[in-house]
Amino acid sequence: MRTATSHEAAAVGAGSLRIDWTRCDGHGHCAALLPRAITLDDWGYPMIDAAAVGDEHLSDVKRAVSACPSLALRLER
Amino acid sequence: MTAMLGLNQHGGGRPLRSRPPAGLGWVGQPRLLRGIASRDLTSYAEHLGEHGPRPTLTREALLAQLDAVALAGRGGAGFSLAAKIRSLRSGPDARPVVVVNGCEGEPASAKDAALLTRVPHLVLDGALAAAAALYPDAAVYPDAALDAGRALDPGRVLIAVSSPSVAAAVQRAVAARPDSPRFQTHLLPERYITGEARALISALNGGAATPPGRRVLPSESGVGGQPTLLSNAETFAQLAYLTRVGPAGFAEVGTRREPGTTLLTVSGAVARPGVMEVALGTPLSAVAEAVGAEPARAVVIGGYHGGWLSEQTLRSGPVPISRAGLGAVGATLGAGAVMFLGVDTCALGELTRVAQWLADQSAKNCGPCAFGLPALVQDLLALNGGSAGPAGPAGAAGPVGPVGSAGLAALDRHARMVAGRGACSHPDGAVRFLSSGLAALADEVRDHQAHGGCGRPVQGDLPL
Numbered sequence: 299m300r301t302a303t304s305h306e307a308a309a310v311g312a313g314s315l316r317i318d319w320t321r322c323d324g325h326g327h328c329a330a331l332l333p334r335a336i337t338l339d340d341w342g343y344p345m346i347d348a349a350a351v352g353d354e355h356l357s358d359v360k361r362a363v364s365a366c367p368s369l370a371l372r373l374e375r
Numbered sequence: 376m377t378a379m380l381g382l383n384q385h386g387g388g389r390p391l392r393s394r395p396p397a398g399l400g401w402v403g404q405p406r407l408l409r410g411i412a413s414r415d416l417t418s419y420a421e422h423l424g425e426h427g428p429r430p431t432l433t434r435e436a437l438l439a440q441l442d443a444v445a446l447a448g449r450g451g452a453g454f455s456l457a458a459k460i461r462s463l464r465s466g467p468d469a470r471p472v473v474v475v476n477g478c479e480g481e482p483a484s485a486k487d488a489a490l491l492t493r494v495p496h497l498v499l500d501g502a503l504a505a506a507a508a509l510y511p512d513a514a515v516y517p518d519a520a521l522d523a524g525r526a527l528d529p530g531r532v533l534i535a536v537s538s539p540s541v542a543a544a545v546q547r548a549v550a551a552r553p554d555s556p557r558f559q560t561h562l563l564p565e566r567y568i569t570g571e572a573r574a575l576i577s578a579l580n581g582g583a584a585t586p587p588g589r590r591v592l593p594s595e596s597g598v599g600g601q602p603t604l605l606s607n608a609e610t611f612a613q614l615a616y617l618t619r620v621g622p623a624g625f626a627e628v629g630t631r632r633e634p635g636t637t638l639l640t641v642s643g644a645v646a647r648p649g650v651m652e653v654a655l656g657t658p659l660s661a662v663a664e665a666v667g668a669e670p671a672r673a674v675v676i677g678g679y680h681g682g683w684l685s686e687q688t689l690r691s692g693p694v695p696i697s698r699a700g701l702g703a704v705g706a707t708l709g710a711g712a713v714m715f716l717g718v719d720t721c722a723l724g725e726l727t728r729v730a731q732w733l734a735d736q737s738a739k740n741c742g743p744c745a746f747g748l749p750a751l752v753q754d755l756l757a758l759n760g761g762s763a764g765p766a767g768p769a770g771a772a773g774p775v776g777p778v779g780s781a782g783l784a785a786l787d788r789h790a791r792m793v794a795g796r797g798a799c800s801h802p803d804g805a806v807r808f809l810s811s812g813l814a815a816l817a818d819e820v821r822d823h824q825a826h827g828g829c830g831r832p833v834q835g836d837l838p839l
Contacts, residue, residue, distance in 0.1 A: 317796075318588035318589060318798070319588060319740070319741035319742065319743065319744075319796060319797050319798050320585075320586075320587065320588030320740045320741055320798045321588055322741070322742060323742070324742055339743060339747075339792040340746075340747075340750065340789070340792060341742055341743070341746035341747065341750075341792075342742070343742040343743050343746075343796070345792070345796075370588075
């Protein structure tokens with residue numbers, strides 16, 4: 299049993315893609331919109347693959363952020 | 376409780392458990408616990424008789440003393456107190472708030488309760504020394520100018536506790552002091568998460584005692600949006616001792632890099648459980664001897680976000696009680712809880728009971744923690760019974776049966792889906808505790824996988 303990657307944040311553009319865990323209800327829209335960068339865990343909560351998100355995805359990331367019904371997915375400065 | 380004069384109660388403060396009064400002891404010379412055997416140190420006069428008057432230091436003088444002894448927080452993270460003070464936001468609008476964290480939600484820890492009930496004035500003196508250093512113009516805000524109903528007057532100290540009996544003890548101590556208007560006591564819900572810095576600040580601000588989703592630093596915006604110096608009760612007691620004896624006196628015991636003493640709460644398979652004051656660097660074996668520990672199957676140190684020392688580690692040489700000494704064997708000092716597991720207990724069962732408690736303590740605000748910790752408990756229960764299906768070839772060398780391997784693989788997978796995925800460090804700490812335990816108990820895990828158990832009952836050496 300290991301403690302590995304945190305699946306928590308990814309640098310995009312000048313910001314950082316983060317999840318506010320207190321808000322996230324696991325709707326899963328982010329994983330549908332960013333299938334390469336975000337997968338869902340066993341309970342439907344997003345896991346961010348930081349290596350799969352880059353500046354070139356900025357517009358897709360912004361779309362996913364604005365699609366989050368819980369306002370949990372954020373692009374923080 | 377609400378009838379208690381001047382007590383600010385937040386939320387439903389229902390006690391989770393009754394904790395027996397801990398014995399108090401020490402290895403070597405006591406400092407924080409000095410005089411406790413012969414005096415009633417809850418009396419302010421007796422306290423002054425034992426420790427002398429409280430010196431008032433400027434911010435610079437206080438920081439110099441803290442730097443000289445590298446005083447680290449005693450709540451778990453072990454962060455430098457000087458660095459914490461320096462990180463407080465400054466500026467014309469900044470009115471720093473000092474908060475004593477006496478919310479000891481860990482069942483295996485009783486040292487802060489012991490300090491606040493038996494030597495409360497040392498904690499209060501330390502907090503006041505910090506507040507005075509942050510307000511060099513304290514004379515502008517004399518005691519008489521403080522408004523009883525307003526928590527954020529400059530130079531005011533807030534004491535946050537989560538046990539009604541500790542709250543009552545703190546209030547009695549405060550009332551006995553000439554500077555009592557400086558202090559305000561807050562009773563917060565008795566839960567593990569309450570002691571988390573941002574959860575505690577949220578509760579003091581009138582919100583839920585859970586950590587907020589956004590990352591806000593207490594040093595930037597804490598109580599009332601003000602920069603907040605929040606530290607553990609023992610940290611302030613150590614600070615009070617330091618300001619009286621100075622860095623040279625403070626460094627007479629301890630290690631060169633970690634001078635002074637620390638408080639431990641020792642429990643499990645020991646003859647005399649309780650709170651112990653030991654010099655940093657004291658070998659774990661000396662603590663074991665002092666409390667009359669049975670030969671240990673394993674030792675849990677640093678509480679239920681801490682780590683396990685295996686039988687092999689315990690045998691391979693002395694383990695110094697210090698952040699460096701414990702770090703060298705992959706453990707942490709945490710808040711100083713030390714639990715000895717006897718050879719007659721099912722250690723995997725003990726670990727599973729604590730896992731269930733950790734899952735119950737989740738505030739359930741963050742999905743991966745709310746769902747992931749119970750999933751880990753189910754994985755562990757399966758492992759306890761040698762997994763839910765037919766066991767692998769008993770006693771066979773090499774890989775255990777396919778079901779047993781799958782049990783560990785499921786644990787591993789779920790652990791990676793939990794660690795680092797929450798608003799606070801509870802899921803990380805829980806996974807650290809479970810991972811460390813499974814590593815330390817590898818032999819016992821194999822027994823369970825091969826035979827469906829280890830034949831020993833769970834004795835409850837890990838207190839809940």
